Amino acid sequence: MNIVACVKQVPDTEALIKVKPDGSGIEEGGIKWVMNPYDEFGVEEALKLKEKLGGEVTVVSVGPARTMETIRTALAMGAEKGIHIDDPALYNADAYTTANALAAAIKEIPYDIIFCGQRAIDGDMGQVGSILAELLDIPQCTIVTKLDVGDGKATAVKPIEGAQLVLETSLPCVITAQKGLNEPRYASLPGIMKAKKKPVDVKNAAALGISVEPKAKIEKMTPPPARPPGKIIEGEDPAAKAAEVIRLLREEAKVI
Amino acid sequence: MAHGAKHVYTVGNEGREVFWNAPYELILFAFTAVAMAIFAYGLYRRWQLWKAIGKPEDRTDNAGARIQSLISNGLFQIKTFRDVYPGIMHALIFFGFFVLIFGAAIDATQFHIGLPFFHGSFYLWFSLIMEIFGLAVLLGVVIAVYRRYIEKPDRLGYMGTPDNTADDAIVLTLIGSIIVTGFLIEALRLYVNVNVDGFTWGMWSFVGYALSKTLTGIGYDTARVLHKWMWWIHTFIVLGFIAYIPWSRLLHIITSPANQYMMSLKPKGYLEPIGDFETAESFGVGQLEDFTWKQIFDSEACTRCGRCQDGCPAYLSGKPLSPKKVIQDLKTYWLERAPVVLAAQKAAPEGEEPQIPEPEKLMVGEVIDLHELWACTNCMYCIEHCPVCIEHVPKIVGMRQYKVLMEADFAPELQLTYRNMENNSNPWGIGAHLRQDWAPELGVKTLAEDANVEYLFYVGCSGSFDDRGKKVAVALAKILKEAGVSFGVLGAEEGCCGDSAMRGGNEYLYQILAQTNIEVMSGYGVKKIICMCPHGYNALKKDYPHFGGNYEVYHHTEILADLIAQGRITFKKSVEGLFTYHDSCFLGRYNDVYDQPRNALKAIPGLNLVEMDRSYAKSFCCGAGGARMWMEEDIGERINDMRTDQAIAVNAGTIAVGCPFCLTMMADGIKDREKEESMDALDIAEIVWNAMGIEEAAEEAPSGEAPPAEETSEAEAPKEEPSE
DSSP, rough: EEEEEOOOOOOOOTTTOOTTTSSSOOTTTOOEEEHHHHHHHHHHHHHHHHHHHOEEEEEEEEETTTTTHHOOOOOOOHHEEEEEEOGGGTTTOHHHHHHHHHHHHHHHHSHHHSEEEOOOTTOOOOOOOHHHHHHHHHHEEEEEEEEEEEEEEEEEEEETTTTEEEEESSEEEEEEEOOSSOOOOOHHHHHHHTTSSSSSEEOOOHTTOOOOSSSSSSHHHHHHOOOOOOOOOOOOHHHOOOOOOHHIIIIIIIOO | TTTTTOOOTTTTTTOOOOTTTTTOOOHHHHHHHHHHHHHHHHHHHHHHHHHHSBBBOOSSSOHHHHHHHIIIIIIIIIIHHHHHHHHHHHHHHHHHHHHHHHHHHHHHHHOOOOOTTTSSSHHHHHHHHHHHHHHHHHHHHHHHHHIIIIOOGGGGEEEEEOOOOHHHHHHHHHHHHHHHHHHHHHHHHHHHHHHSOOOOOGGGGGGHHHHHHHOOOHHHHHOOOOOHHHHHHHHHHHHHHHGGGGGGGGHHHHHHHHHHOOOSSSOOTOOOOOOOOTTOSSOSSGGGGGHHHHHHHHHHHHOOOOOHHHOOOOTTTEEEEEEHOOOOOOOHHHHHHHHHHHHHHHHHHHTTOOOOOOOSSSSBBBTOHHHHHHHHHOOOOOHHHHHTTTOOHHHHHHHHIIIIISSSSOOHHHHHHHHHHHHHSSSSSSOOGGGGGGGGGGOOTTTTTOOSSSSEOHHHHHHHHOHHHHHHHHHHHHHHHTTTEEEEEEEOOOOOOOOHHTTTTOOHHHHHHHHHHHHHHHHTTEEEEEEESHHHHHHIIGGGGTOOOOOOOEEHHHHHHHHHHHHSSOOOOOOOOOEOOOTTTTTTHOOOHHHHHHHHHHTTTTTTTEEOSSGGGGOOOOOHHHHGGGGGOOSSOOHHHHHHHHHHHTTTTTEEEEEEHHHHHHHHHHHHOTTTTTOOEHHHHHHHHHHTTTTHHHOOOOTTSSSSOOOOOOOOOOOOOOOO
């Protein structure tokens, strides 16, 4: 079985995010970069599927040179090879352009099933997986928490409000992984060492023959407004203090 | 005087004919030769097994220190005596046998060669001494039998079931009967000879003499025949004993002193670093072959005395781990495997790799259960108290390394901890950039701002990120400032010390963290370091030198005790209530820091210090060492609750600690036992700072108990967790 896992390198959830003064993006200095946690579920599911049905796992990622670390992480977990789409025109690309680049790379290799994270924790668009499926013209099951593959079809569980859907689809298809799908493995040390020698193809937009013209553009990025300082209500009489709280909530905070 | 010659012994020239009435010399020699042959073959066979499996390791360097260990642990039984009752039991047998063997050697020399001084007062004192030590052995055997079969202490078993073997009974019977038959021979000889003219010194052999007085009614000829029989019985038992040594627990007569001689001379708690990650194919200990020969030999020195188990926090709290069981299980497994490996090695043609059959059992997972493996807190009680210098903890860490590095198969919560350490250089996974924010109001300078300081204060993860730990860091920084100590911190450049990674088997992650820290510290030319956490203290002091990080490292209690002694810390306030000090394993047993924390406490006016039952080297772990801090504790009782109970038992109002892990564990224990009203857990730095009385003199704080405001400034308001 030919399995593809798409991964994105994102800032660690605990990293200190600072917006560039010109609002064009975030300051990247000093940030610890990690694999998007949802993509990690995808990689783990890909590896489990390989272990069950045989075959190999190819990791595909779009991003600058540092993205290689994340590809190596997936290789250390057990994937066989990687494709690194590295083109300055694609850094911070929108969901469509990214999906288009992924689709172009994936079209060149055999694939039976493709895993993506249901969204990346940096841009929070949640579109790449779906667009990728459309561009490849294959079915998709999104936000999947349970997956069963066999007999040329995939059965996926997708939680919805108050219930869960059980979806069945033919292969090839795109699955976008949600938390709960599995517990990603910890890479073994021999895995880490072997990953350094596994093949990774580096390609740019020209090699893939794709357009890098974005469909959507980030106009401006602004940090969330600073949290106003807390207020301590002084006074002796609890009833008066309570009344003051009510007044402030109604008149200043305007929440009641 | 050659044997056979007659000699007349009289008052003033007391003595006796050695081997009296036992003249079959050739038969004796023949049987002795057989016994020695069985002994020698047994030992040779064992020697081959010892050589069959295990990586090389040099344990013969520094003979001076090794002889010292042999003398103190072997000859003087120092560690054996740490437990008085069984210590005395063993000493009676050990010293008794030691003296009796010398006595027998003197007897034999007298018989074969002749000793010019073997008469007169020498003989009389010799007789008396032999009598006393013979009695000592007998008493020792009686105590041993009583202990093992009647008293049945838990340590001579596992989880309430005694682990007695037939071998134990055989050995005790052999030793007991050697002494009993020895006394009976003597009694019969004295019975026959006491009436010989001029023989008046029989009572110097007081046990035999007293026994001889009970032998009334036996004819002298019968007594002679009985004597002869008894002599041969005694001799056969002795020869049997010698032949039995390599085939029984008696082998410890050889292996235990050998192990004491070959004890680790490395710093206490030393773990051999993995040298080469790039080219090695296997990491940690997955099978017997991955141990060094010495690590396997340890199990041969083990006598199942159970001292290790007696203080093991995992075992005592009902977890399946017992250090004794680990060693014994490894020994049993080795005894299954070693002959197979040896046979394969012998069968292999010269110069070819032997075809060794795969083991039937997994060593890590089957022989040693994973619950056992992961229950260890690395508290090092077992190593500290093993009288024969067995090193349990490195074996456990070695097997953990195999599970973590090779199989990546370990507790999910520990995986999360390691990811946090990888991504944010702290086990909690709090943003690494927040490391310097433990006390912005104190204005402690980083080395980047001013590197011209005497000490680096290595705050560590607890002091930087844990709310409780931060208070300790603040108290310590205030004391240091007040005492005029020149110090700085690394701020965001500081990283996790890596102790939990190392002890949890993730040596790869540990070395990355250690090297990162060393690079930063050495970059600033750091020479002296103060650590707030004993785990960092131990790692920086003893493990970082492997990677080129050589610093003078102090724990803050050492610094505090020193500043108090110098008069640079003075106390304006007195404290009330009863305090007890909980020894952190990584301070006490690992680094012998026992007195400094106590001295610091005792210097505080009004402070009443009471010791818990288990303290100093016998201290009971809080349960957080060996990466256990980050793991669920779901078998048996909680170790921290048990330790808290020990503090409650001495009516302590405050549990004083010197370790942020212990602090968390004790505080949790106090909560679990619902003693928050009457008890508190405090770091010594907090107690000292409070007693210095500076805060209260400076300002009449509206609420004296409230911690200093530590709200992070607005710019650093905690980030929202990404929603799932």
